[in-house]
Amino acid sequence: RPVAVGWGGGDPGGRERVSALSAAQASIAPGPLTGVCVLVTRPEHQSDTLCRLIRAEGGDAEALPTIAIEGLADAPARIAALGPLAAFHAAVFVSANAVAQAIPHLGLIEGAGAANMIAVGPGTARALRERGVAGVRLPDDGADSEAVLRLPELLSPDGKRVAIFAGIGGRSHLPDTLRSRGAEVTVVEIYRRAVPRAVPEPALRRILDGRVHAITGTSSEGLRNLYRDMLPPEAAARLRTVLHVVSHPRIAQTARDCGATDVLLADAGDDAILDSLVARLGGHADSGTGS
Secondary structure, eight states, X not given: OOOOOSTTOOSTTHXXXXXXXXXXXXXXXXXXXXXXXXXXXXXXXXXXXXXXXXXXXXXXXXXXXXXXXXXXXXXXXXXXXXXXXXXXXXXXXXXXXXXXXXXXHHOOTTSXXXXXXXXXXXXXXXXXXXXXXXXXXXXXXXSSHHHHHTSGXXXXXXXXXXXXXXXXXXOSHHHHHHHHTTOEEEEEXXXXXXXXXXOOHHHHHHHHTTOOOEEEEOOHHHHHHIIIIISOHHHXXXXXXXXXXXXXXXXXXXXXXXXXXXXXXXXXXXXXXXXXXXXXXXXXXXXXTTO
């Protein structure tokens, strides 16, 4: 299977790719990730697509959520206070979590969205499309605030209204920069991120038994939670030696700061993460945690 690693791998086609790969699995054996165990650290209910992609290539994917998403009780009131979203030049969704928490209360099915419905990355864009939002804009040269700020729609927003749907305590770079460009920015915080109570027992046992070959990282906060608050010392020491596939340079630096010794930077999106796993581990899973 050709492997393409680089900017633009994207995520919107992930579900179709899962179906195609799953169908092919029945007649083609074994997959390039056969014998490879990968820990997927996305929040609960957001890891399914990547886990299926890994399994479709013969790998063994184990969910290990490192961030718990908690909706705010007053989120509907916060959203209602915005007024009609159609009055806004742009609505920016910083994550799939923001989409899940906001869309049910926005009433966008009739197309009453902002002039520009913007997603920070491919996973967020897919979440919007799955909920009936058409014409989603997203950067094609990155998946972060800096890339969003390079979109033509946000280069000269002087006097225009911009709504940003986010979690509590997120980065301020996006709203601060838009305000410096003259935009009237409203940040709507509609969920909080928390540290999960514990590492799931199946994942912990795999780590301690030396049966993990890679871990994915799509959040700096999630990696800090994992190494500082969730893992017992022995498990943390073992996990630091395996391949960490991450989706942004900031996350790569966080992984190194947490002691990871093998960090691979992939493009944003599940497809690109899968491609990087196959490129590095396909067909030769010789060692795991602590080996």
